[in-house]
Amino acid sequence: MHHASLYSKLENRRAQCRVCLRRCAIPEGALGWCKTRINKGGKIFSLTYGRVSSIMVSPVEVKPMFHFLPGSNWLSVGSVGCNFTCPGCQNWEIAHAVPDIKGSYCIQGQDKKIQAEYLAPEVLIEISHRERVEGLSFTYNEPTLWVEYAQRAMTLAKEAGLSTNWVTNGYLTSDALDYVGNCLDAFRVDIKGFSEKTYRLIGGIVDYRDILEAVRRAKLRWGMHVELVTNIIPGVNDDRRELTNLVGWIIRELGAGTPWHITRFTPQHQWSGYPATSIEALEDIYRMAKQEGLHYPYIGNVSGHPFANTVCSSCGELLIDRREAGSVVVRLSGSSCPGCGALIPGRFEQKA
Ligand code: SF4
Incomplete structure (x- = not known):
């Protein structure tokens, strides 16, 4: 367990987590909504600090991130847990897993415990040098949830001349964003839709405008390179008017040069019965984005497509x-x- 950095003490030994926008007020002995943070004696501790469930070297294109060191390799790491429970999550086995205080975790619906190896932040830098990668990426599960670990590792990464990146849902407080602001170079954010209805359906939240504000802050206050992804799920978030409004917001608030990846949904997890997105639908959305004035929309998850x-x-x-x-x-x-x-x-x- 690692003492958390971002929380406020409340009365009766309760404590309020200030990491993500759920802002859980956690009673003593209880876990936060994400189950990765616990209140012990009125203080909040992270259960996943340094607990790595997944680690590999992968190209920046798979994030996807197309306008930041194209063709480069990154050391990509993830832990367990998320502050969303997307029914179509492709990483649900780790994202929806529940950690314990000994560094193990259980996949949802299973009893078997899996040990997540502890890797000190310094070890990530050693591996990065050994593998001769350009950068260190926090991905696979929501990086916000182990913000203290990510911040320490990224600070060391910057000192070592590496670039840094998050693949995130953007559902974090300005406190958490500012905590990593000067060591995070690139913010790759999933924008699941542009309405409360869509976000309620996919992420289980409604305050999506705070995500948009976090993206603006990442770019305007911290100068991060920002790329956006919308995974188009047929019948869920493919409403053309909503997507047109999203494109208008991107152009207005982030600039017409912001890359927007329109990716193909393939059936996963609780939405395994849903159809995959048709290529024609993706192309249609791509053309709409171009027509609206966005300079760099891309089609993703479609091998060899010229709009990539x-x-x-x-x-x-x-x-x-x-x-x-x-x-x-x-x-x-x-x-x-x-x-x-x-x-x-x-x-x-x-x-x-
Ligand atoms: S990270 Fe978010 S979900 Fe987890 S305890 Fe903190 S506020 Fe709650």
Whole structure:
């Protein structure tokens, strides 16, 4: 157990967690909503600090993140737990798992305990150097839930010259965001929809506007590189008017150069009976986004699709070719289009 950083003491030894927007007021001896934080003696402790359930080296494209060091490899780590319970979650075995105070966890509906190995933050840096990766990514489960561990590891990563990234649902407080603000380079956020109805259905929350505010703060206050993903689930979040409103918000608040990944849903978990998204529906949404004025929408989870390429929004030059599975051909000169010289938003220079 690790003493948490972001909480306030309340009366009768209760304590209020200030990590995510659920802001649980936890009685003594009880767990927070996510079950990764416990109140012991009026203080909150993290049960998952350093408890790694998943670790691997993977390309930045799988996050997906297309405008930040394309073609680079990242050490990607995750723990267990989430502050959402998305019925179609593809990582539900770890995201919906319940940890205990000894560093083990149980997959929902199963009794068997799985030990999550403890890796000190310093060990992540050693592995990163050994694997010669460009960066350290917190992904697989919601990184907000082990914010203290992520902050420590990312601080060391920055000192070691590595880049850092979160793959997040964005459901965190401004306290938590500010806690990692100066050591987090790239914020890859799932935007599940643009209405209370959609967020209630997918994430089990309604205050989605606070997620949008967190994204704005990440970009405007902390200068993070931001990319957004919307996994299009047929009949759930594919309402065209809602998606058009989302695109309008992206352009207005984050800028027309913000990459937006429109990804294909494949049946998972409690939504295994739902259909996969048709390619035509994705293409239709892609065209709507372009028409509305977004420069860099992408289609994701469709191998070899030409709308996964980066094409200069000024002159139409092919800048990054991703048509072949696993291959990324970068044709930029620095951050500029070789055709017309336009500056492409993002970070494209690689380390020597
Ligand atoms: S991280 Fe969120 S869900 Fe978990 S205890 Fe804190 S406020 Fe509650």
